[in-house]
Amino acid sequence: MLRIGRVARRRSWMLGSAMVALGATAAGAQDKPFEGVEVNIMTFTGPQIAEPLQRRAPDFNALTGAQVNVITVPFSDLYTRLLTDWAAGTNSIDAGVFAPQWMVDYVQGGYLEDLTDRVAQDEALQTDDIAPFFREFSQQFGGRTYMITLDGDFQMVYYRKDVLDELGLEPPRTWDDYLAIAEAAHGKDMNGDGQGDYGSCISKKRSAQAYWAITSIAGAFVQSQGTDQGAFFTTDEEMAPLVDNPGFRRALEVYDQTTQYGPPDEINLDVGDTRSLFVGGRCMLTLDWGDIGTLAIDPDTSVVQDKVGAVPLPGSPEVLDRETMELVACDEQTCPHAVDGINHAPFAAFGGWSGGINAAADDQVKDAAYAFISYMSQPEQANEDVTIGRTGFNPYRLSQLEDLSLWTKAGMSEEAAKDYLGAIKASLDSPNMVLDLRIPQNQRYQQVVLDTAIARLLADELSIDETMATIRDGWNELNEELGTEEQLEAYRAALGIQ
């Protein structure tokens, strides 16, 4: 989970040699272009995301003279803090590393600097190496680039290979498989400490990062015709929430049922808690971003090295027919992208932490901020950072997915690396990836309405029907308040529909 100083220092000699290489190609080591320039960059509290920024800031300083201050705030406050700082004109924050989802609000307010030209001229960034999904969806809005990807985010299912073999089962391909495996494994002692362990550990804490899990499950039921079909609303002028249908109901049932096979306080567990449970050997299955792959090989925190397998998100043999709003079996028409008759919809949850720059900052500060973010994303730095679990950076470059040596050097066995990267590649290659919600004030849709309703469902305050109705009514109310037409326009723009 976390490394101690000596590991970071062990890494820094590798960094040092990379630095020399970079320094040689940089425009003259004596010439410090940003001497005396201070950049305030805000992100949420580390170590994930903040740690690599903080670690590399001194190196960047040595290289360019710019002083980078990394300000961290709790995750749930980040969106508002950036917005109020920029909307109110305070402008203490020069740049931020945040979710591409929020790009909509910031771009509409005119707060983000348009980076299209800079990126076009930036050879060191190697934009072509960035996977197309991230390049097109995470970095751009309305055809212009506003952000630079530092991290590739989407959710997968991880499992204990050894326990699975013991049970004689196959890795889950559908959500019913997932539940069956969880049930079979629940209560077994999986880490040899004499205590029974858990079938499925999914973070379900309110106001944390739990609310993406439900979409990870629902996507397979609700979206089958490709990314631009969208998984949150219909794309006609009704913009009806896709929550009041048998597909979403099935997803809620699955989600609710996983709690039975989880730790008793699962609804109070943060993503960090479930990760430490999994790498501590106490879970059979988990649903998470790419971090588990790299955390599992960390000898300081993990007892499951080489025992972890990864698969793309399980799918469903039945999908929602948008005409009839009923579940129908998968065939060539209903599931054109199905794999072996099962519809998968990998979910690019959150999109992946990316860097954006305040358009109202001084020009020199903007240049320095851009240089820093580009520096962080360049393969020399990024390819190392994505192999360290603590950084929270997950693979997003094609070179990171092809080059196995990066991963074996980091301590992954070749088999584990192939498995892990294979799952990521399979997700990235899927034409049916679910794009995260990207409409103005999407925070209110997901973090308020969806998250609260799910929390109440898990607390047994609402039944499944009531939950669906609550989300549907809440989203409709927001659409009305913010203007359905504008929201629909943004929704279609994000999906690339003209």
Place this chain on the structure above:
Amino acid sequence: MSAPAGTIRVHAPQPSLLGRLFEPRALGRPAPLARILVYGGLLAWALVVLFPMYWLLVTSLKLPIDVNEGPKYLPFVDFAPSLHAWQYLLVDMRNDTLRPYLNSVITASVSTLLAVAIGSMAAYALSRIAYRPRLGSILVFVLCLAAAVLAMVALGLPWWLAATVGLALFYLVVRALGHRFRKSLGNGDILFWMISQRILPPVVTALPIYVMFQRLGLLDTHVALIVTYATVNLPIVVWLMYDFFASVPVDLEESAQIDGASRYRTFFDIVLPLARPGLAATGLLVLVLAWNEYLLALFLSSANAQTMPLLVAAQNATRGPQWWYMSVLIVLMILPVIMIALALQRFFTRGLLLGAVKG
């Protein structure tokens, strides 16, 4: 043997063992059992108080894996203590830890001085001078203020224009109608109004204060926090110091005034020195409140003026709170306050006592 006439013989029964356990040894000294219970209760609560702090201290010395693997109580016995968290925060991240720390020190101390200065002056005045603000004037003032606010928010007038117009309006109205206002309020009402400001939940005023500072361009500065903290804690100073001043006899001041000293002289040279215990107690209380304040700092600062409570909260990474760093920061926050409290301890009980009891 017979006693002298006139004396009253008291016949005390021989105490049994049980009786001796329950009976006081002497007047004012409790029975043995009572003493055991008293000590037991005190020690039990001391344990309750100290255990969380012990846990914080111990956690700051643990490696992540030691924290995650379940409760480990004793350093060197259950786990090997490590200074990694301390090193990370105080050496590696030196600037990012020092900046909030200095900010906290500056904002807390300056705002305390300000609050105590303004507050004790006001408290002294309220305890010595009889004020008679007219109710009518006050109502007119509030109305004019409301009109100014409305003009600013709904019509978009710049704040200085709205304020000037509002003040001018107020002045004119009071000039014209002032003599009509009969009912006056007294010192007690003013005092109550000041103290009642404390009832205001910060969340009500946080956003407008944010907007106010934003208009003035003072967001994320020390000034904003200092002024806000001074204001928020002013009612407490007034409350406690008022009771204190009210209990100080006026004779000294009266004789000084007969000798021709001005109010200011009397206050600074005679009354204040007498009030040292009260000032110390109040000052410490206000310092602690300002040092530990979180919500307003959250609203009003982002990068440059970030204070320690914000840094503590920021250790809550969404992918898992980092207990070891958090514990170090909390311990760092407690230490100076404890030292100041110990230094001022002898003033404290007496000061608060006089303040609250005489109410």
Place this chain on the structure above:
Amino acid sequence: MAEPGEDSRRAGVAEWLDRRASAVFIMPAVLVILAFSIFPLLISLYLSLARFRLAPGGYELRFAGVANYKKLLLGSEQWHFLGRFGALSALDWLVVIGVVGGLGWWLARYLARGRVWLPGLAGRLVFALLVGALVVLAAATVGEGVSLGSLSTTLVYVAVGCFVQFAIGLSLALLCVQPVHGRSFFRVVFFLPLMITPVGVAYAFRMLADMSKGPIAPLWNGLGLAEFAWAADPWLARLVVVVGDSWQWIPFIFIVMLAALESQPRDTVEAAELDGAGGWQIFRDITWPSIMPVAATVMLIRVIEAFKIIDLPNVLTNGGPGTATESLTLHAFVLWRTLDLGGSAAVAYMLLFVTVVMCVSFFNLIVLPYRERQA
């Protein structure tokens, strides 16, 4: 030698200042409080009547009347603010009728006194109406299949928390006033929790209450509760919040009550002991009446602060399970975080209303009479 003109000018200024002393002493405090209380209050009021929206170049505020309040009391946020209602059982009806009846009788008694002061009557009426409404709310939202809203949860924190804190704080003070060794040690130690920033206390308690790796976990598991999570039960979660809050605030009550107890004259107590009075009698007849005014004052301060609780529920459970531990301040904060500024201001104003009524009533009905009785 200074010019006589200069001297007289300086004297003139000094004199002018001296004449204005009464204003100079008090105006800074008045102005500062006006600027930072009345002014924000009015703006907040306006915000609660408006809808906030992001727009290119900044933001816009659209006047929306009482829409935000309607949403809280009658609309889609009613379950969040007031709770979910169910039918009132027979017991509920008994309690409601009892309380409402009691309030009515109390008001009638006040009216019967003859010389009725209008503001006093208005105040009592508002208080009675609010308490009555809250009792009905409690009856309708406590039980099976229904849930409390943030309003009721906050009141639970205030009522239960303050009661527990007063009981324990007073007991500790009574223990510490005995002639025991190390009294100053205990005094200092007991005061420590108040020194820690509330956010820090909240995180410390989250660590302590973690039943998988916290220090109490072995005890918890030993009691057979390994599969039971306090964070999943609404009332247990609230209890944990109250425990954390009490841990932090008992020192405050302890210190003040200790000072009050120490200021008691020993002679009366010794005389009573000589007369053979038992401990309880002494407490009831001598000690308690003399510390009552202090107790009332300190509890008023505590109640005022208790309404503002936010750090503990936020950190311990993020307001969960569901929204069971959300206090009003946390509710407003959550709304602010997603830029529903109008809604946030509306919740904040409701909190202000309840706090003002409760605290002013407490002050007028309990604190003042005790002070008068003492004086």
